[in-house]
Amino acid sequence: MNGSEKFRFVFWVILRILLFVGFLYLFICSLDFLSSAFRLLGGKAAGEVFRNIKILRNPVTGLMIGVLATVLVQSSSTSTSIVVAMVGSGLLDVKTGIPIVMGANIGTSVTNTIVAIGQITNRNDFRRAFAGATVHDMFNWTSVIILLPLEIISGYLFRLTGAILDSLPLDKYQEGEKDLLKAITKPFTQKIIEVDSKAIERIAHNEDVDTLLKLCCKSETPEALNVTFSNVTLALEEQGKVCVESCQFLFKDVGLGDTEIGAILLVIALFLLCTCLFAIVKLLNSLLEGNIRKMIKKIMNAEFPGKCAYFTGYIAMVVGCGMTIVVQSSSVFTSALTPLVGVGVISIERMYPLTLGSNIGTTTTGILAALAQDADKIREPLQLAFCHLFFNISGIVLFYPFRFMRFPIRLAKFLGNETAKYRWFAVIYLVFMFFLLPLLVFGLSLAGWKVMAGVLVPFAGIIILICTIKVIQRKKPTCLPKVLRDWKFLPLVFRSLEPIDRVIQLCICRSCCVQPIDDEPQEQV
Numbered sequence: 001m002n003g004s005e006k007f008r009f010v011f012w013v014i015l016r017i018l019l020f021v022g023f024l025y026l027f028i029c030s031l032d033f034l035s036s037a038f039r040l041l042g043g044k045a046a047g048e049v050f051r052n053i054k055i056l057r058n059p060v061t062g063l064m065i066g067v068l069a070t071v072l073v074q075s076s077s078t079s080t081s082i083v084v085a086m087v088g089s090g091l092l093d094v095k096t097g098i099p100i101v102m103g104a105n106i107g108t109s110v111t112n113t114i115v116a117i118g119q120i121t122n123r124n125d126f127r128r129a130f131a132g133a134t135v136h137d138m139f140n141w142t143s144v145i146i147l148l149p150l151e152i153i154s155g156y157l158f159r160l161t162g163a164i165l166d167s168l169p170l171d172k173y174q175e176g177e178k179d180l181l182k183a184i185t186k187p188f189t190q191k192i193i194e195v196d197s198k199a200i201e202r203i204a205h206n207e208d209v210d211t212l213l214k215l216c217c218k219s220e221t222p223e224a225l226n227v228t229f230s231n232v233t234l235a236l237e238e239q240g241k242v243c244v245e246s247c248q249f250l251f252k253d254v255g256l257g258d259t260e261i262g263a264i265l266l267v268i269a270l271f272l273l274c275t276c277l278f279a280i281v282k283l284l285n286s287l288l289e290g291n292i293r294k295m296i297k298k299i300m301n302a303e304f305p306g307k308c309a310y311f312t313g314y315i316a317m318v319v320g321c322g323m324t325i326v327v328q329s330s331s332v333f334t335s336a337l338t339p340l341v342g343v344g345v346i347s348i349e350r351m352y353p354l355t356l357g358s359n360i361g362t363t364t365t366g367i368l369a370a371l372a373q374d375a376d377k378i379r380e381p382l383q384l385a386f387c388h389l390f391f392n393i394s395g396i397v398l399f400y401p402f403r404f405m406r407f408p409i410r411l412a413k414f415l416g417n418e419t420a421k422y423r424w425f426a427v428i429y430l431v432f433m434f435f436l437l438p439l440l441v442f443g444l445s446l447a448g449w450k451v452m453a454g455v456l457v458p459f460a461g462i463i464i465l466i467c468t469i470k471v472i473q474r475k476k477p478t479c480l481p482k483v484l485r486d487w488k489f490l491p492l493v494f495r496s497l498e499p500i501d502r503v504i505q506l507c508i509c510r511s512c513c514v515q516p517i518d519d520e521p522q523e524q525v
Contacts, residue, residue, distance in 0.1 A: 013287070020283045024336070027276035029185050031111065031332055033269035035074040036195045040241050040262030056092065059099040059152055060452065063144065063443040066103020071434050076108035077365040080388060085368045088381040095158055098151060101366070101388040103438075109136040111331035115338045117427070118277035123420050125281065125342040131416025132341030132351045132425060136334055136413075137406035137433065139355065143395030149492065157394075161386040165379055195266055226288045231267065277339060286341050300340075301347045312351035313400065321358025330362035348416075352409055356396050363389040422497045424504055 056062050070079045083100050086092045116133035119125045151157050181193065256264075302311040324333045334355055340346045346354075365390050370381035399405050419426040443454040469484060477485045487495040 001372035002321045005387050009415045016283050016287055020280065020287065023276045023283065025185070026272060026444075027280060028332055028336070028420045029189050030269050030272040031329075031335060032185060032189045033193065033265055034114075034273060035112070035272045035331075036189075036193045037262045037266035037269050038072055038074040039078070039195050039451075040258045040265065041072070055446070056096050056100065059148065061442060061445040063098035063103040063148060064438040064445065064465060065507065066105075067107045067434065067438040068103075068442070069100075070107025070112050071102045074111060075329070076104040076330070076362060079107070080366040081369040084366050084384055087384050088370070088377045089334075090377075094380050094387065095155070097384045098157055098387050098391075099148060101384065102148060102391060103393070105388070106137070106144060107434065108141040108331055108362065109133075109140055109334070110430070112136060112335040112338050113430055113434075115273070115277065115335045115473050116342070117430070118274045119281060119339065120423055120426065122281075124426060125344075126423065126426075127420035128348070129338050129342030129416075130419045131348050132346070133334070133338050134415045134429075135348060135352050135408050135412035136355045136359075138411040139359075139395060139399060142399060142407055142411075143391070145359060146398060147391060147394055151243050153345045155389045157390055158383075160390060163384045165383050166388060190379075193261075198365075203519045223276075244356040280339050281343060284345070300345055301350050315351035316350060317357035317360070317396070321361040322357075324358040324361025325364050328365065331356040333358050333361075336498050348409060348412060353400065355401060356392075359392040359395070360389070362369055363392060409478065418497065424501075 033167055056065065066079060066083075069082075070076050073079060080101050083092065083097045083104075087094060087097050111178040112133040113136075116126070116129040119129040147157075250456070274374075303312045304315075320333065324330050327333055337346060337354060339352060341348065341351050363385065366385035368384070370378065397410060415429065419429070441452070441456070472480055473485060483489050493499045
């Protein structure tokens with residue numbers, strides 16, 4: 001290159017890097033808007049769900065409420081903080097709260113699954129991205145399936161955390177909740193929308209809340225923030241407190257309710273998220289060309305030499321935990337990694353320990369919320385927050401140290417390959433796993449243990465039988481009768497999505513649902 005060519009090359013590289021940083025900033029802001037939209041749409045419903053203490057005492061019901069509430073507010077931090085506050089106020093006991101925080105752990109993984117669907121236009125990127133996103137889902141579901149029955153039978157989390165707290169001096173720590181990433185994004189997001197993070201908690205405490213929109217940004221005392229819009233002037237006059245700064249954002253005083261504003265904001269957030277995701281993927285592909293991509297991929301997925309390679313994943317967990325503590329959201333961290341998995345820079349095997357570390361990091365929010373309680377009420381909330389921490393640690397102990405136990409990776413790869421073949425399956429998976437399944441199990445749990453066991457036990461038995469036969473088919477097929485060595489004896493609809501795929505293509509639109517297999521190489525995750 002001559003001098004002018006070098007200048008143009010450097011200029012375009014710097015421009016693309018700046019654009020990447022800008023779109024990444026907007027992407028993170030769009031996740032904040034998405035969370036605000038879901039809070040406006042479902043926040044009141046989530047808060048009202050926590051009011052019925054009798055329903056929450058059923059552990060399976062509590063688990064599903066934790067899933068649904070976290071999906072509705074798009075934040076495990078919010079739902080766990082509500083539960084911690086309810087335990088601190090005596091409305092819930094610790095044993096009742098444990099299944100709810102387990103459910104919150106599952107619900108928080110919905111965000112990066114939504115982000116993965118944003119890469120649906122490219123088959124191979126979508127295959128990798130969806131597998132990288134759902135590895136989080138698979139870990140959380142498999143951990144709950146094993147650890148919730150164990151907790152119900154033995155109460156090991158309750159006993160373990162109780163023994164730990166008995167040996168600790170407990171003091172109030174009010175300065176723990178600090179905004180780090182939000183300090184960068186808040187100046188922009190608060191000009192568009194502000195949602196009162198304490199309003200859902202007040203609904204859960206049986207208080208009436210007219211709106212979830214924030215009414216006052218700053219006042220001389222915190223008590224001034226806890227009054228409704230109709231009583232704000234009177235209450236401030238009676239208490240002799242003046243609101244220093246009122247909230248001014250785009251959706252303030254537009255004459256619409258929470259639901260209408262939430263619906264509009266949801267459309268804006270999804271459009272912004274998809275646009276930013278598309279731009280990020282394009283910029284990454286242009287920046288990471290040729291040898292640069294190979295070098296970065298090699299660095300990101302590098303292993304320690306020799307026998308020390310075993311500990312590489314644990315270092316990745318520490319990195320994931322630290323980054324989640326910094327950004328104060330596991331959803332933001334894992335969602336930011338999903339496009340990198342999609343373009344092939346980060347492997348699913350590396351994404352897995354980063355996700356596990358992120359699960360550990362997100363528990364700090366609940367711990368800090370517990371430490372902010374009064375000194376005489378700190379023990380129970382802190383015990384619940386520790387239960388959340390040790391639940392994630394227990395899942396890591398089960399599904400990481402031994403390679404043959406890393407079922408979430410294999411399940412995520414299977415889902416990635418299936419959704420790349422039948423892209424509509426991604427939407428079905430999202431709706432079923434995070435809405436229909438929790439609602440179905442929630443309804444069965446309300447009908448009683450006998451009804452729930454009568455439906456779920458045979459279903460679980462069939463799944464275990466199928467998995468056992470598949471393992472034997474792969475390892476020792478000669479041990480099975482000839483008819484069971486493959487699944488060809490079953491009708492096609494029971495062993496493939498192809499018949500459903502043909503129906504969907506006929507009913508909707510061939511170009512919208514499944515693009516034809518073109519010259520794009522069909523790699524497997």
